[in-house]
Structure formats: structure tokens, C-alpha cells
Amino acid sequence: xxxxxxxxxxxxxxxxxxxxxxxxxxxxxxxxxxxxxxxxxxxxxxxxxxxxxxxxxxxxxxxxxxxxxxxxxxxxxxxxxxxxxxxxxxxxxxxxxxxxxxxxxxxxxxxxxxxxxxxxxxxxxxxxxxxxxxxxxxxxxxxxxxxxxxxxxxxxxxxxxxxxxxxxxxxxxxxxxxxxxxxxxxxxxxxxxxxxxxxxxxxxxxxxxxxxxxxxxxxxxxxxxxxxxxxxxxxxxxxxxxxxxxxxxxxxxxxxxxxxxxxxxxxxxxxxxxxxxxxxxxxxxxxxxxxxxxxxxxxxxxxxxxxxxxxxxxxxxxxxxxxxxxxxxxxxxxxxxxxxxxxxxxxxxxxxxxxxxxxxxxxxxxxxxxxxxxxxxxxxxxxxxxxxxxxxxxxxxxxxxxxxxxxxxxxxxxx
Ligand SMILES: Cc1ncc(COP(=O)(O)O)c(C=O)c1O
Numbered sequence: 001x002x003x004x005x006x007x008x009x010x011x012x013x014x015x016x017x018x019x020x021x022x023x024x025x026x027x028x029x030x031x032x033x034x035x036x037x038x039x040x041x042x043x044x045x046x047x048x049x050x051x052x053x054x055x056x057x058x059x060x061x062x063x064x065x066x067x068x069x070x071x072x073x074x075x076x077x078x079x080x081x082x083x084x085x086x087x088x089x090x091x092x093x094x095x096x097x098x099x100x101x102x103x104x105x106x107x108x109x110x111x112x113x114x115x116x117x118x119x120x121x122x123x124x125x126x127x128x129x130x131x132x133x134x135x136x137x138x139x140x141x142x143x144x145x146x147x148x149x150x151x152x153x154x155x156x157x158x159x160x161x162x163x164x165x166x167x168x169x170x171x172x173x174x175x176x177x178x179x180x181x182x183x184x185x186x187x188x189x190x191x192x193x194x195x196x197x198x199x200x201x202x203x204x205x206x207x208x209x210x211x212x213x214x215x216x217x218x219x220x221x222x223x224x225x226x227x228x229x230x231x232x233x234x235x236x237x238x239x240x241x242x243x244x245x246x247x248x249x250x251x252x253x254x255x256x257x258x259x260x261x262x263x264x265x266x267x268x269x270x271x272x273x274x275x276x277x278x279x280x281x282x283x284x285x286x287x288x289x290x291x292x293x294x295x296x297x298x299x300x301x302x303x304x305x306x307x308x309x310x311x312x313x314x315x316x317x318x319x320x321x322x323x324x325x326x327x328x329x330x331x332x333x334x335x336x337x338x339x340x341x342x343x344x345x346x347x348x349x350x351x352x353x354x355x356x357x358x359x360x361x362x363x364x365x366x367x368x369x370x371x372x373x374x375x376x377x378x379x380x381x382x383x384x385x386x387x388x389x390x391x392x393x394x395x396x397x398x399x400x401x402x403x404x405x406x407x408x409x410x411x412x413x414x415x
Contacts, residue, residue: 029387071098102250143363184325
């Protein structure tokens with residue numbers, strides 16, 4: 001780095017994203033993104049797993065993609081066994097591609113199907129990262145309405161039929177059916193079947209993102225869409241939420257017709273996903289998956305309770321709607337229409353609080369200015385309570401809402 005700066009910045013590509021700010025560390029109350037619970041990272045067991053697998057297979061690191069371009073065989077087998085148990089997917093290691101996070105799987109599926117000007121259907125509230133990628137690709141994004149149970153199939157049918165009348169067949173319907181991000185809903189079996197019947201009728205593939213499907217409060221949910229109709233669906237998942245996001249491991253499951261192309265696309269992108277990460281996760285999870293995920297889910301559920309309690313105490317009736325999630329790590333909320341949460345971002349950050357404003361998690365940003373998403377996985381229960389109180393204070397100072405929060409806080413202090 002020189003004082004004068006890079007000499008060729010005039011040659012930077014024209015449509016670059018805005019420059020990143022220099023990182024200044026994490027804020028005190030971090031409700032942003034999809035971090036995990038640090039106390040639940042099994043660091044000692046991962047160290048043992050690393051030692052044991054390196055002793056056994058360490059020499060293989062001399063090769064690129066030593067188990068082939070789809071990834072470490074033991075990890076693919078673990079995925080096969082894991083998805084057979086929970087969302088009831090029957091597949092083989094040949095149907096699984098290990099990716100560098102499920103974010104890469106999204107890029108690969110987009111690379112497989114999308115060209116500029118194409119149309120895709122997403123859930124009206126959805127994963128912000130998926131939206132960012134699609135905007136960059138220049139595709140038309142249409143939001144399909146959700147209710148407490150997930151995608152409203154009749155409304156989706158109307159959207160697909162309207163598009164059909166204009167001669168447009170969407171390239172896919174992207175859905176997060178089990179523990180939807182951000183609402184936390186789980187799509188019931190009848191709607192899954194209806195969704196598959198509808199999309200099959202119109203020749204539209206389904207892109208199923210199951211990042212959070214292992215983290216449900218009430219055990220097994222309905223089968224994955226891929227489990228019901230593998231020819232209609234490309235399925236992706238992640239180890240970020242069940243273990244650790246910094247590992248950067250995810251996977252795609254697809255039949256060979258699509259898989260052979262995804263593998264080819266990945267080979268154009270990288271020279272393989274980090275093998276050591278794959279080896280350690282396979283080694284650890286082949287012994288501990290159920291115990292680890294069971295314990296983590298319990299912790300997350302307790303943290304959700306702490307967050308719901310704090311939000312109800314601090315915001316009271318100012319919360320117009322709270323989607324109580326059926327698993328996962330997020331709480332999705334709506335404040336009164338006259339609050340524009342994007343205007344709270346800067347003052348909240350000054351008070352050490354960061355959160356995800358609704359417009360970034362929505363196909364229609366203008367109608368979600370009073371929505372927000374809070375991640376409860378990373379902070380401790382005490383930090384959740386303190387952070388939500390600090391956020392309510394900022395909200396009150398900036399908007400006069402929640403009116404009753406000062407009284408509530410006084411009552412608590414007097415207790
Ligand atoms: C629905 C969904 N899909 C995909 C991802 C990407 O996760 P990763 O790349 O860490 O696997 C996320 C991250 O939060 C997500 O919420």
C-alpha cells in the first residue's frame with residue numbers, strides 16, 4: 001500500500017460493487033448475518049479429528065481434488081447418510097457436490113441456469129445473499145407471497161400463469177422450505193406436493209435451499225422437495241449453521257444431468273474446496289452429528305426464547321408482527337409503518353447494535369422498510385437482553401417508538 005494509492009484504479013471494471021469499508025472489528029451487540037454459537041464450537045474434538053484424519057490421509061493433500069472433483073468421499077458419504085435420515089433424501093455420493101459454502105452452490109446453480117434478462121421467482125422475504133447474486137446477474141426477480149407456513153401456492157400459481165401469458169417461463173422457483181430465512185416457517189407436506197405439481201405442470205425447476213433444516217425445534221419436518229421429486233429439484237445445504245460458518249463448507253445434490261454441469265462449472269471457478277476442512281468435518285461429524293446438532297438446537301431454542309422475551313419486554317405493542325421461527329437462528333419482526341429501519345442502522349451501530357434491515361431481505365424493498373431481522377445465535381443470553389434494550393432505546397430516541405419502553409425499563413430496575 002502506498003500513500004498515493006493504486007496507480008491503475010482508472011482501469012477498474014465499471015460495474016464494481018461499492019468499495020468495502022476497512023474492517024474495524026465486530027460490534028458489541030451483533031444481531032447481523034448468520035453467525036453461530038461460539039460456545040457450541042467443539043474446538044477440542046475438531047482438533048482431535050484433525051489429528052486423526054491427517055495421520056490417516058494427510059499425504060493425499062499432495063493432490064488437487066484427491067477424491068475427485070465432487071469432493072472428499074467421506075464427506076459426501078456423510079451428506080448421503082445425513083440427508084437420508086432427516087429430509088428423507090435417497091441419493092448416492094455421485095449425486096453430491098461439496099462446495100465452498102452453500103453460497104458457492106447458489107453461484108453454481110445460477111451459473112447453470114441463468115442468463116441476463118431471465119426471470120426467477122423467490123419468496124417475497126428471502127436470503128439477502130441470494131438477492132445480491134441475482135441482482136448482479138441482471139435477472140428479473142419476482143417475489144411470491146408467504147404466510148406463516150411458507151409459500152402460498154395459489155398465489156405462486158397466479159404469478160406463474162401471469163408470466164406464462166406474457167410468454168415468460170421462470171428459470172426457477174428458489175425456496176427455503178424448512179426454516180425459511182428470514183421467517184422461520186416450515187412448509188407443510190401438502191404445500192410441498194402442490195408446489196412440485198404446479199412447477200412440474202409449467203416446466204419450472206425448483207431450487208431448494210436447506211441451510212437450516214437440521215436445526216428445527218420439533219425434530220423431523222416433512223421430506224425435502226428433492227426427496228419427493230429429484231428430477232424437478234436441485235437441493236443445496238450447508239455446514240455453516242450445523243457446525244461453523246468459517247469452515248466454508250456446503251453441498252449441492254442433483255441428478256447427474258444437472259450434477260455433471262455443476263461439476264464442470266465448479267472446475268471453471270476453483271481448483272477444489274479446501275480438503276482439510278472437508279476431512280475434519282467428515283471425521284468429526286461421522287461420530288457426533290446427532291449429539292452435536294441436538295445440543296446446538298437446544299441452545300439456539302433457549303436463545304430464541306431469551307430474544308422473544310427481550311423484544312416483547314422492550315418493544316411491547318410496537319411489534320406489529322413477530323414471526324416465531326420453528327428452528328434456525330433468526331427472528332423476523334415488523335415495527336409500525338412509520339418506522340423506516342434503514343434510518344436506524346447508523347444510530348444503532350453507534351450504540352454498538354447491528355441488525356439486518358428488512359429491505360435487504362425482501363424482493364420488494366419499498367414495502368419492507370419497517371421489517372428487520374435479528375440473529376440470536378452468536379450473542380449470549382445476557383448480551384441478547386442488553387442489546388435488544390439498547391436497540392429499543394435507539395429506536396425510541398430516533399422515532400418516539402416504542403413509547404412504553406422507558407416505563408418498562410424503570411419497572412425492571414425497581415425489581
Ligand atoms: C438460506 C441461505 N442459503 C445460503 C447461505 C449461505 O451460507 P454458507 O455459504 O455459509 O453455506 C445462507 C447464509 O446465511 C442462507 O441463509
